[in-house]
Amino acid sequence: MYYRTNIERTYEKEFLASEKVTAFTGTVVPDGVEADAEGRKVVHRGSLMAASGKVVIVTVAEGASEETAAVSFSEEPAGILKEAVDVTSGAEPGAFLVEGYIIGERLPLNVEYTEAVGRAIHEKLPEIKFR
Numbered sequence: 001m002y003y004r005t006n007i008e009r010t011y012e013k014e015f016l017a018s019e020k021v022t023a024f025t026g027t028v029v030p031d032g033v034e035a036d037a038e039g040r041k042v043v044h045r046g047s048l049m050a051a052s053g054k055v056v057i058v059t060v061a062e063g064a065s066e067e068t069a070a071v072s073f074s075e076e077p078a079g080i081l082k083e084a085v086d087v088t089s090g091a092e093p094g095a096f097l098v099e100g101y102i103i104g105e106r107l108p109l110n111v112e113y114t115e116a117v118g119r120a121i122h123e124k125l126p127e128i129k130f131r
Contacts, residue, residue: 021100029053050075071120099127
């Protein structure tokens with residue numbers, strides 16, 4: 001049996017502010033997911049997910065102030081991924097968080113979390129509340 005050592009692990013920050021949450025099963029697809037150094041495609045916990053199973057990309061218009069920033073999404077968010085999912089071998093099931101309290105600064109959005117981003121996410125997912 002081959003035993004591999006020196007595997008680099010990533011530890012993701014806890015984004016849940018409460019253990020009381022509601023999540024539904026959804027399919028996570030590998031479309032647009034970059035492979036890591038070991039060739040694994042992992043969708044990280046806290047990622048915004050669309051009903052299609054793709055990761056939702058958040059963009060913020062440059063030059064706007066924090067209060068008036070225009071936030072847009074690549075697709076309509078259906079939930080927030082509760083736990084990381086490895087999609088290296090294809091689509092896998094995942095838990096899409098639709099209700100609960102979260103810490104917005106800890107979400108892996110690839111943009112700086114601001115109140116405008118939080119408001120935009122809350123408009124799309126009204127039962128998600130930020131602490």
